[in-house]
Amino acid sequence: ANSLTAAWRLYKNLSEEQQRYEKRLILEHPGLARLCQQLLRQARRVTRGDLVFSLHALVSLGVPQNTLLVQTLLRVCQEKLNQLDNRCISVLATTLAGMDKDKNVSALQAGLQLLVEQRISSIRDIFILQNLMKCLGKDTPVFLKKKLEMAVVREIDGLTFPNALRMFLALTAMNYCSLPILNPCSKKIQENIHDVPFRQFILILEACHTLQYRNVKLFSALADYVNSTAYLWDKRQIILFLSACETLGFQPTELLDIFAEKVTEDPDFLNLKNLLIVLRVYSRLNHLPRVQKHQFIETLHSCLNKCLPQISNTELLKAVYSLGILGYLPHRALDELLQKDSKDELALSDDLREQNAMMLHSVKTCMELDSPSFTKAAFVLTESLSSLVSLNLRKAQEVLIELLGDENMFRQNVQLPYRYHIDFEIRMDPDRKKVLPIAATDDHPDSRVQRLAFLFVPVSAFCLGTTHPKGKLAMKQRHLSRLGYNSTVIQNKRFQEMKNEDAIEFLKRKIYSEGAFSFPEETVQDNN
Numbered sequence: 001a002n003s004l005t006a007a008w009r010l011y012k013n014l015s016e017e018q019q020r021y022e023k024r025l026i027l028e029h030p031g032l033a034r035l036c037q038q039l040l041r042q043a044r045r046v047t048r049g050d051l052v053f054s055l056h057a058l059v060s061l062g063v064p065q066n067t068l069l070v071q072t073l074l075r076v077c078q079e080k081l082n083q084l085d086n087r088c089i090s091v092l093a094t095t096l097a098g099m100d101k102d103k104n105v106s107a108l109q110a111g112l113q114l115l116v117e118q119r120i121s122s123i124r125d126i127f128i129l130q131n132l133m134k135c136l137g138k139d140t141p142v143f144l145k146k147k148l149e150m151a152v153v154r155e156i157d158g159l160t161f162p163n164a165l166r167m168f169l170a171l172t173a174m175n176y177c178s179l180p181i182l183n184p185c186s187k188k189i190q191e192n193i194h195d196v197p198f199r200q201f202i203l204i205l206e207a208c209h210t211l212q213y214r215n216v217k218l219f220s221a222l223a224d225y226v227n228s229t230a231y232l233w234d235k236r237q238i239i240l241f242l243s244a245c246e247t248l249g250f251q252p253t254e255l256l257d258i259f260a261e262k263v264t265e266d267p268d269f270l271n272l273k274n275l276l277i278v279l280r281v282y283s284r285l286n287h288l289p290r291v292q293k294h295q296f297i298e299t300l301h302s303c304l305n306k307c308l309p310q311i312s313n314t315e316l317l318k319a320v321y322s323l324g325i326l327g328y329l330p331h332r333a334l335d336e337l338l339q340k341d342s343k344d345e346l347a348l349s350d351d352l353r354e355q356n357a358m359m360l361h362s363v364k365t366c367m368e369l370d371s372p373s374f375t376k377a378a379f380v381l382t383e384s385l386s387s388l389v390s391l392n393l394r395k396a397q398e399v400l401i402e403l404l405g406d407e408n409m410f411r412q413n414v415q416l417p418y419r420y421h422i423d424f425e426i427r428m429d430p431d432r433k434k435v436l437p438i439a440a441t442d443d444h445p446d447s448r449v450q451r452l453a454f455l456f457v458p459v460s461a462f463c464l465g466t467t468h469p470k471g472k473l474a475m476k477q478r479h480l481s482r483l484g485y486n487s488t489v490i491q492n493k494r495f496q497e498m499k500n501e502d503a504i505e506f507l508k509r510k511i512y513s514e515g516a517f518s519f520p521e522e523t524v525q526d527n528n
Contacts, residue, residue, distance in 0.1 A: 001050035003035060004057035011061060023062050040069050043076050051076060052088045056095040065099055074104035081111050089115065090128040093135035097173070109135065113144065120147050126155050126163050130170040138175035149178045156184050164188035165200055168207040177211040186218040193225050198237055201226070205244035216465035219245065223252035230258050235269050238262075239277055246281040249470065251463035256282065260289040260296045267299045272307045275300065276315060279322035285463055286474040288326060297323075301330045308333060313340055314356065321359040324366035325471040327478065337363065362475070365418045369482045382414050382425075389413055392492055393423055396456055399503045400424060403511075409435050414453075416483060420476060424454040425485075426511060435511070452511065453485040456492040467491075 011022055026032060039046070039054055046054070055073040063070060077084075077092060084092065093112060099105050116123075116132055123129055129152050136144070152167070159167075164185040171178060189196065189204065196204075201222055208215065226233065226241055233241075238259050245252050263270065263278065270278065279300060282288065289296050304311075304319050311319070320337050323330050341360060368374060389397050389412050400410050404426075411425040427436045428450040441449050461473045469477065469489060480487040488510050498506060 001039075001046065001054045001057075004039075004061075005053050008057040008060050026061055027063070036063075036069050040072060043072050044079075048080055048084050048088050051080065052084065052091045052095070056091050059095050059099060065102065065105075071104055074108055078104070078108050078111060081108070081115060084115075086119065086123055086125065086128055089119075090125075090131040093131040097131070097134040097137070109137075112136070113140070117144060117147070120144075120151050123151060124155055126152060126159065126167075129155075130163065130166050133170040134173040137173050140174055140176075145174055145176045148174075149176070149181060152178075153180045156181070159184060159188055161188055161192040161195060164192075165196070165204070168204055172207040172210050175210065177213050179213075182211070182213050182215070186215050190218060190221045193221055196222075196225075198233065198241075202240055202244055205241075205248060209244070209247050214248070214464055216250070219248065219250045219252075219464070223250075223255050227252065227255040227258060230255070230262075235259075235262060235266075236274065239274055239281075242281045243277050246284055249285075249460065249462075249464045251285045251287060251466065251468060253287070256285070256287045257289045257291075261292065264292055264295050264299050267303050270303045272311060272315065275303050275307060276318060279304075279319055283322035283325040283471045286325070286469055286471045297326065297328050301328070301333075304330055304333050308336060314352070316340070317356060317359050317363070320363055322471075324363050324370075325475045327366075327370055327475075329366060329370065334363070334367070361419065365479065366475070369418065369479045374482060382411075382416055389423075392496070393456055395496060395503065396424065396454070396490075396492075396507075399500070399507055400426075403504050403507055404435055406437075408437050408439060411438050416480075418479065418483075420479065420483075422453040422480070422485070422487075423456050426452040426454070428452065428511075432512065451485045453480050453487040454510070455487060455489045456495065457489055459491055459493055461489070462491065 007026060011019060011026065014022055036058075043051070051073065055070070055077065058070060058073070059065070065071075089112065092108075096105055096109055096112070112132075113136055116136070123132075129148060133140075133148055136148075140148075167181060167185045171181065204222070205219070207213075208218075222241075223245065226238065230238065238255070242252070242256065242259065260282075300323070304323075308316070316333060316337055320330060320333050323333075337360075393412075397412060401407055404410060409426070412423065414422045414425045416422065425438075427438060427441045428434060429436060430448040430450065432450055436449065455473075455476075457473060460470075462469055467489075473489065477487045477489065490510070495503060495506070
């Protein structure tokens, strides 16, 4: 056991390249074969500590799981499970967490779960608790997850920085979002942020995504640190970090600006893979740098043109779609995309067909509405889909009736050209002083009539912790403006939580305040 453990400790401290070479030497060494034969013969006579440490070392060194030796040790562990102390249980849990499921592994995990239920109150070491959480995994019963949570919270005052990092991974393994654990861990990470390795940054963000844990302070602290030390990081590392932020819907504004500057100055590092990530991040987060905006877009356009000979149909569609969201149409790539569409080369398997059709429709909509030659129509053909509104819009409907006095003063569930949909439409006189009946304005169309579009959207339509709309919503607002609508976006969850009188006052301000519809009438003439 000592020999195997020593070999493992030496091995794990090597670089990845050295490990590949040394692993072959270790597994082919005749001494290891003799050692394994001896361990196989004495498996039922070794001490409990030697048993679990030997198993851990063998699995970690890459001895195949289906060998007689590993399977024998797993069965002996089952027989001696009740004799293992907490430290041995921790080592066994760590080993099992890294193994594939088979008959013996599953049986041992089930036995370990029963043992943990009995001993949970006596386990005071956070490190051991973490290992158990990783081993038991997402199939752990909810009651046991809560018991493990209570055991960790009981010892949370002794939380160290390394344990805070590992706890994110342990909770991810259990797929259990525990705020009483995650909040103190986040605080500990923020206090020691200078000691966090880059790889851990990514793992933390990925864990937060898996657990649906949204902590703006934590994300901002990580982004601020990467931003302040951006000169130390490889550009590809920053791309990984930004990609992880985008997955969370978090917009690290300053870092996005700095990275855009780096791209503009030196775009040669942008291969096709990285280019697609950058386009996805900036379009979904609806972000363009405050300075050198056009230079940044032109740089991405130029990089895309260089990649056209090697780009796949789906990648081409995604790239053009991303630029379209940002209000930019790359002519050469767009021409190639339309040629492929005319030849029906964009048709894919069923699971991607709907998504591709949606992106292609958006691209074609951008071609029309974002074109400098497009002019607002005095009258836009619309259709009311139904007089019924969904339950989550019932309150808004009632408030509008109370505020405007009549259902005829607004339209609901309105379908516009280009497949755009608005929840409520209100029409006003040119001075924005008076709401006009819908029927009267339909009978006598007037280009001076102000058309107001209300969009009640989920929190996920905005970047995390802000009222900054994400790419698809921003594109919709831009296109509604081109169609002659003043649009305003309301976070539906927040609106639902308002008292009735507050909701009335809120919508009153939105209707009669000219500044409520602040989406700018931006032109993309320069881009096109």
